[in-house]
Amino acid sequence: MPLWERQIEEWLAEKPERTAAADFDGFWEETQSLAQSQPLNPEVVSVDYPSKKLSVYQVSFDAFDRGRIQAWLLVPNTSASEKLPALIRWHDYLGFRGRVCTHLTWALQGFVVLVPDIRGHGDSSDLTHYSWGNNKGYFAQGIQDPHEYYLRGCIADGLRAAQLLNGREEVDPDRVGIIGDGLGGFISLWTAALTSQINTIAPVSPYPCNWEQHVISASSIAADEIKIYLTRYPEHEETVWNTLNYFDPVNIAHRVNCASFFPLGLQGNAAPPQDSVGIYNLIEGEKKLRPLPYDGSGAGIEDLICWMQERLKP
Amino acid sequence: MWTFDLPLEELENYKPPRTAQPDFEEFWERTKAESLAQPLNPELVPIDYPVKRVQVFSATFDGLAGESDQPPRAGGWFFIPEDPGPRPALVIYHGYHGYRDRISTHLPWALMGFVVLAMDVRGRGQAPDWTEYEGGHGLGWMTRGIMNKEEYLYRFAYMDCVRGVEFIAERPEVDPDRIGVLGGSQGGALSLAVAALSDRPAIAMPMVPFLCYYPDAVKMARENQYGELNNYFIRYPEREEQGMKTLSYVDNMNLAPWITCPTLISVGLRDTTCPPSTVYATYNHLTCEKEILYYPYDMHSGGGDAHRERVIEWAHRLNP
Numbered sequence: 334m335p336l337w338e339r340q341i342e343e344w345l346a347e348k349p350e351r352t353a354a355a356d357f358d359g360f361w362e363e364t365q366s367l368a369q370s371q372p373l374n375p376e377v378v379s380v381d382y383p384s385k386k387l388s389v390y391q392v393s394f395d396a397f398d399r400g401r402i403q404a405w406l407l408v409p410n411t412s413a414s415e416k417l418p419a420l421i422r423w424h425d426y427l428g429f430r431g432r433v434c435t436h437l438t439w440a441l442q443g444f445v446v447l448v449p450d451i452r453g454h455g456d457s458s459d460l461t462h463y464s465w466g467n468n469k470g471y472f473a474q475g476i477q478d479p480h481e482y483y484l485r486g487c488i489a490d491g492l493r494a495a496q497l498l499n500g501r502e503e504v505d506p507d508r509v510g511i512i513g514d515g516l517g518g519f520i521s522l523w524t525a526a527l528t529s530q531i532n533t534i535a536p537v538s539p540y541p542c543n544w545e546q547h548v549i550s551a552s553s554i555a556a557d558e559i560k561i562y563l564t565r566y567p568e569h570e571e572t573v574w575n576t577l578n579y580f581d582p583v584n585i586a587h588r589v590n591c592a593s594f595f596p597l598g599l600q601g602n603a604a605p606p607q608d609s610v611g612i613y614n615l616i617e618g619e620k621k622l623r624p625l626p627y628d629g630s631g632a633g634i635e636d637l638i639c640w641m642q643e644r645l646k647p
Numbered sequence: 648m649w650t651f652d653l654p655l656e657e658l659e660n661y662k663p664p665r666t667a668q669p670d671f672e673e674f675w676e677r678t679k680a681e682s683l684a685q686p687l688n689p690e691l692v693p694i695d696y697p698v699k700r701v702q703v704f705s706a707t708f709d710g711l712a713g714e715s716d717q718p719p720r721a722g723g724w725f726f727i728p729e730d731p732g733p734r735p736a737l738v739i740y741h742g743y744h745g746y747r748d749r750i751s752t753h754l755p756w757a758l759m760g761f762v763v764l765a766m767d768v769r770g771r772g773q774a775p776d777w778t779e780y781e782g783g784h785g786l787g788w789m790t791r792g793i794m795n796k797e798e799y800l801y802r803f804a805y806m807d808c809v810r811g812v813e814f815i816a817e818r819p820e821v822d823p824d825r826i827g828v829l830g831g832s833q834g835g836a837l838s839l840a841v842a843a844l845s846d847r848p849a850i851a852m853p854m855v856p857f858l859c860y861y862p863d864a865v866k867m868a869r870e871n872q873y874g875e876l877n878n879y880f881i882r883y884p885e886r887e888e889q890g891m892k893t894l895s896y897v898d899n900m901n902l903a904p905w906i907t908c909p910t911l912i913s914v915g916l917r918d919t920t921c922p923p924s925t926v927y928a929t930y931n932h933l934t935c936e937k938e939i940l941y942y943p944y945d946m947h948s949g950g951g952d953a954h955r956e957r958v959i960e961w962a963h964r965l966n967p
Contacts, residue, residue, distance in 0.1 A: 431952055438751055438755050441759065634749065638697055643697070
């Protein structure tokens with residue numbers, strides 16, 4: 334047995350401990366209800382594109398609370414009138430939605446594809462009135478209060494994106510999947526846990542997970558940003574962990590009940606692979622782990638194509 | 648103002664004289680004739696792929712034989728879209744340290760309606776290099792056979808890539824008047840070379856092309872592709888003259904005037920792998936319909952997906 338297989342077996346035997354506060358479920362029930370009752374006010378503008386095999390739109394909708402999310406919507410042109418399967422693609426931390434061509438692989442297979450910019454990234458605004466300033470990046474924004482924390486908006490926007498896609502007339506609401514890289518994988522886990530609108534998710538090296546462990550041991554930007562905050566304001570340590578526990582996938586993974594596919598590059602640093610396996614262990618629904626022992630994070634596209642073809646049948 | 652290379656205004660007019668030797672044309676006419684006389688012996692092996700809108704094959708055909716009795720096989724992924732034919736086609740070449748890559752890398756082109764061949768370049772991926780070189784060489788491929796133009800790796804690599812275009816032109820699914828070539832870096836160099844050495848391409852879309860104007864390249868480039876040449880000339884300074892002479896035969900600046908199809912080039916103005924002056928030197932020798940898109944903030948990414956959108960636009964001239 335190769336060394337990495339033994340390593341994975343060890344990881345598979347460990348379930349991370351939940352760190353949820355007593356009102357964790359209430360907090361998310363409230364957030365979900367607010368996110369889904371706020372009108373989307375979508376705007377859809379057609380974009381001219383050279384390939385006539387698809388229609389391309391620039392879509393925007395109201396972000397959770399305040400601000401506006403901008404997204405690509407790619408719709409395959411089909412002669413048949415039947416509804417199509419759909420995918421949301423969430424980019425990684427500090428990334429952006431990319432160009433239209435970045436997503437052709439999926440749209441041209443026959444998926445409707447929605448690709449939003451995460452709030453504060455790309456063209457999507459983050460208009461949260463944070464009560465503090467910031468040090469660097471996004472992960473410490475609003476960390477003083479779970480209701481204000483940056484990731485609350487990201488997750489709520491994730492729910493709203495799913496709502497928007499489910500409501501599109503060309504979309505078959507029973508065949509909607511999410512692919513997310515890194516922070517995008519984090520958003521997909523959360524969306525799948527909080528709604529039943531998702532058929533399948535593929536969190537690719539979801540990040541951050543297992544917050545306290547992550548900050549102490551991972552070499553990631555998220556860990557750095559939290560450490561900067563804690564070195565400046567050591568007296569906030571308890572507040573920081575308290576807030577982050579509301580946003581730790583270890584506390585929500587057991588609620589993911591759609592089918593999940595984890596392509597897992599074992600050489601990833603930003604998202605330590607054992608964290609992904611920990612989340613995987615907590616998921617109670619149908620699930621599949623695909624270890625890629627010699628790849629970094631973000632690998633496994635061919636396996637992903639195979640999975641989405643089987644699950645969503647474009 | 649200090650910049651890594653010449654300022655843009657000077658790049659736009661930068662046209663050093665070609666370094667072609669007197670027998671440059673004869674050399675390539677002979678090589679082309681040698682290739683044409685040699686059959687392709689194509690073979691397709693179907694690949695089971697989850698996306699059923701395209702048929703995927705691993706294609707092989709004979710590479711340029713040279714002195715060898717048994718030519719090594721060249722080839723790559725071959726895609727046939729479901730759309731009724733005859734279709735336009737694209738031949739795609741990879742970068743210096745690359746390979747034919749995964750099927751999914753090329754899938755969008757096939758799904759847009761192009762027949763696609765994504766090749767392994769000689770000595771890379773699944774394409775063996777069987778040339779019986781007189782001696783050894785440095786790390787990589789740049790110095791393989793460098794002291795003898797007849798055995799230099801890129802004489803064979805260029806012709807294998809031309810043969811890739813021949814292979815696709817002979818396919819019944821393909822309209823031979825609608826063939827495009829593209830690739831980045833070494834793939835850009837190969838697209839230029841094929842457009843110069845074959846009448847087949849109707850369009851060429853080289854991105855941040857490599858193998859352009861060696862006299863500048865070996866002095867400026869900071870990365871290890873052209874650097875393999877520097878290391879060789881450091882070891883054997885007495886071989887520089889002969890080595891540079893060999894390189895002149897495969898210099899895309901020298902091949903540039905032979906290109907007749909419309910050509911779209913990209914360049915990163917901070918590119919230390921394929922420096923802008925080497926790209927402009929080549930571009931300014933093109934006499935075909937041409938366009939160059941420069942990306943002031945890019946290094947070897949050369950515009951990335953932003954440029955890829957322009958390539959998709961250009962490729963649609965072939966009416967997929």
